[in-house]
Amino acid sequence: MARKKKEECKAPPAWLTSFGDLMSLLLTFFILLYSMSTISLEKFYQAIKGIIQAFGGHYVIHEERVIQGKRIPLDFPDMYPKMKTRRAIEQKLQEIHQMLKKMGVKSEIAKYGTSIRLRINTDKLFPPGSEKPYKETIPLIMEMCKKLKELELPITIEGHTDNVPIRSKIFPSNWELSAARAVSVLRLFIQCGYDPRKLSAAGCGPYRPIAPNTTPEGRAKNRRIEIVIHLPG
Structure with a gap:
């Protein structure tokens, strides 16, 4: 009796044949869809x-x-945005901080997760109860804008006051005064050439203090303009 020859390769499992047919049909289906489609x-x-x-x-x-x-x-x-590293942004703010310090204007930098705030005391920027900056401080604000403009980032300018009430024909409360001061700085930034689409202003009045309003020093610290630089995501 003759011996059966050994199979050189094992036969593939039955499911593999069905799977191959399915893949071929799917490929044909998508090729057909592509051939009928048009690009708008x-x-x-x-x-x-x-x-x-x-x-x-x-x-x-x-x-x-x-x-x-x-x-x-x-x-x-x-x-x-044109991507800027956080370190480069902080370095630019330090330059502004030193510039303000030389001019006798108190300022500080506060870092948050998605933004960095440059807090500037307003006692030497604005006359008491006025939204118009001193004439001698306008070049300082413009120079500050030139440095910030290099970052090409969106910023919000916030006005803040202490809790001493103000009543005048122009400003019935500190809220209106803080908003007017923020807008005054914003207008100077626009004159400097900052993109208006990246600017916004807000008046916070006395409702976001960073120091107690129980002492002259604390009230002075609360009278400020904050420039909020929004960091790229």
Whole structure:
């Protein structure tokens, strides 16, 4: 009786054949879908614009052309932000702090998770009860703006006061005074050339003290302008 020859390779399991047929059918199905689809340039650019705006951009400039396997250059003139390291931002704020110190203006830097605050005492910036800065301090504010402008980051200018009540024809309370002072600094920043889209102002009145209002020193510390630099995510 003749011996049976040994099989050189084991036969594949039965399920593998079915699985291979399934993958082939799926591949054919997606190739068929792709062959029937058309690329809409308008929808493509709308999708790109949406992604850019989600990351802080403002608009996309593009040329109308047919995609032919080449890269299409897109201009992002206002793409936000130009990435700055936290160390570089803090170094710039230290420069401003030293500049203010030489001019006899008290200031301090407070660090938070998503922002850094430059707190500036207003006693030498504004006359008591006025929202208009001293004329001699306007160049100082403009120079401060020039340094901050290099960061190209969004900032909020906050006005703060002590709890001593103020009543005048212009300002019925400290709240209005603090808001007016913040806006005055904001307008100077705009004159300096800071992008208005990255600026905002807020008046907080006496409601966010950083020192007790029970002493002259504490009240003086609470009379301040805070420049809040919002850090990139």
